[in-house]
Amino acid sequence: MMYKKQLTKEQALQKLKQYCAYQERSHSEVRDKLYQLGVWKRDHDEIIGTLIEEDYLNEERFAIAYAGGKYRMKQWGRVKIRYALKQKEVSEYLIKKALKQIDEDEYRILLQKIATERYASLKGEQYLVRKKKTLDYLIQRGFEHELIHPVVEKITAKNKE
Numbered sequence: 001m002m003y004k005k006q007l008t009k010e011q012a013l014q015k016l017k018q019y020c021a022y023q024e025r026s027h028s029e030v031r032d033k034l035y036q037l038g039v040w041k042r043d044h045d046e047i048i049g050t051l052i053e054e055d056y057l058n059e060e061r062f063a064i065a066y067a068g069g070k071y072r073m074k075q076w077g078r079v080k081i082r083y084a085l086k087q088k089e090v091s092e093y094l095i096k097k098a099l100k101q102i103d104e105d106e107y108r109i110l111l112q113k114i115a116t117e118r119y120a121s122l123k124g125e126q127y128l129v130r131k132k133k134t135l136d137y138l139i140q141r142g143f144e145h146e147l148i149h150p151v152v153e154k155i156t157a158k159n160k161e
Contacts, residue, residue, distance in 0.1 A: 006038060006040070007037055007038065007039060009039075009043050009046070009047065012034065012037055012039045012043070012047055013047050013050060013051075015033075015037060016030060016033060016034070016037075016047060016051060016056070017051070017054075017056050019033055020051060020056035020057050021056060023065075024058070024061055024062040024065040024066065025057060025062060026059060026062050026063075026066075026088040026089065026090055027048065027057065027059055027089065028088050028089040029088065030048060030051065030057060031044060031048070034047065034048075059090060059091070059094055060094050060097065060098075062090070063085055063090050063094040063095060063097065063098035064097070064098045064101050066081075066084070066085060066088075066098065067081050067085065067095075067098035067099055067101060067102065068098075068101060068102070070084065071102050071107075071110075075110060075114060075141065076141060076142045077111070077138070077141050077142030077143030077144065078099050078102065078107075078142065078143070078144065079142040079143065079144055080141065080142020081098075081099065081142060082095055082099065083142070085098065108147070111138070111143050111147055111148070111151055112151055114137075114138065114141065114143075115134060115138055115148070115151045115152055115155055116155055118133070118134045118137045118138070119131075119134045119152070119155050119156070119159065122134065127156070130156075131152060131156050134152055134155070134156075135148060135149075135152055138151075138152070
């Protein structure tokens with residue numbers, strides 16, 4: 001959606017303040033929005049600079065909020081969250097910082113819960129198919145291989161008895 005008339009720098013800044021106030025944004029999202037609004041490229045850095053100075057835009061806050069949200073609401077694993085933050089051009093340092101906010105014990109409990117539920121939902125399937133589908137599902141959710149395998153082994157061993 002391109003705007004018919006060119007926005008002034010002030011108009012664009014106002015729109016972006018609202019855009020950033022609504023929810024945390026990454027720098028790349030704001031840059032994309034500037035292109036959408038048809039703002040001159042030469043004005044981008046100045047507008048982004050102002051948003052940062054006035055604390056509308058904070059990449060660290062964005063990374064932490066994004067990682068926490070995807071983990072709590074969508075129950076994504078760290079691999080998937082890391083990949084999504086990379087897609088949003090967040091720095092490796094901030095990605096690591098955001099992922100550190102996820103409590104390790106809670107994370108393992110969530111993995112256990114999702115694995116158990118998934119395995120139970122595949123009741124009609126043959127043992128190996130159930131196991132493979134459970135592993136695939138957890139990988140797709142973004143959990144680490146080295147954490148998935150022991151959990152699934154434990155569940156399948158318990159259910160074989």
